[in-house]
Amino acid sequence: MGIAPSTESLGTVQRVAEVLRFFSERGSATLKEMSQALSLAPSTCHRLCELLSRDGLIEKDEIDKKYKIGRELFRISALVNAKNDLRSLSIPFLEDLSNRCNETAVLSVFLPRDCKVFFAERADSTRMLRYQLPMNLPMSPLWGASGRSILAFLDSSDLDRALENEERAPASGERPPSRKSLEKQLAIIRDRGFDLTFGQKIVGAVGIAAPVFSANGKVVGSVCLTVPESRVNTRNQTKLGAMVQNSSAALSTALGFTNYSNPRRKAATS
DSSP states (O other): OOOOOOHHHHHHHHHHHHHHHHHHHHOEEOHHHHHHHHTOOHHHHHHHHHHHHHTTSEEEOTTTOOEEEOHHHHHHHHHHHHTOHHHHHHHHHHHHHHHHHTSEEEEEEEETTTTEEEEEEEEOOSSSOOOOOOBTOOBOTTSSHHHHHHHTTSOHHHHHHHHHTOOOOTTTOOOOOOHHHHHHHHHHHHHHSSEEEESSSSTTEEEEEEEEEOTTSOEEEEEEEEEEGGGOOTTTHHHHHHHHHHHHHHHHHHTTOOOTTOTTOOOSOO
């Protein structure tokens, strides 16, 4: 029988993960900024930074005295990214979708641990009017078609987790819906096979998204078109929705999913 890790060891691992996540999202910071952001003592931050610096996972800039992600972590991240089937597989599907409608196509990925989603890959349109997207930034799945099309196929417990954060819509400032109202909205998404939202994440943008499933039938992300409101009307909404569905179905098939022919499939657990 193996020896169970001590509480102290588990605590250190958790703090290391928090530090790496902090610098990955922040970019660079002083020990004071890190201490305040993570609610850790400056001495603890210094010890963790020294520990991670030994293996090149973070580095210290001797000029401004700020710590940042190290070259070894960049190398490890590149290896992981190169072997990440979902992200690498999505690129030709996004490019094809973008080319067919000349709009920006985006892959969003679901983070089960945090019940968040983030924009992972994109293929831009050639049009002058398009949007800058916050790539690789975890966000609530409550807002925007890219998140809601994922949320519609998650477990009931995930709905509770998404609602408990009470995050307002990033662009419109809307309050989260009630549980009953949310369930009705998600049922419509499952019945239609895709979601369509106006200005929830980005002012003036319409999101049209459909879910992506892995070989085991679990939703892992979504394919989304981000389109200026001026280019969306009642005539092309259904057409764009069908195009997004076809792309997400093709990507799901490439991941090994075999049941995308039924867009009205129920959520994993009611």
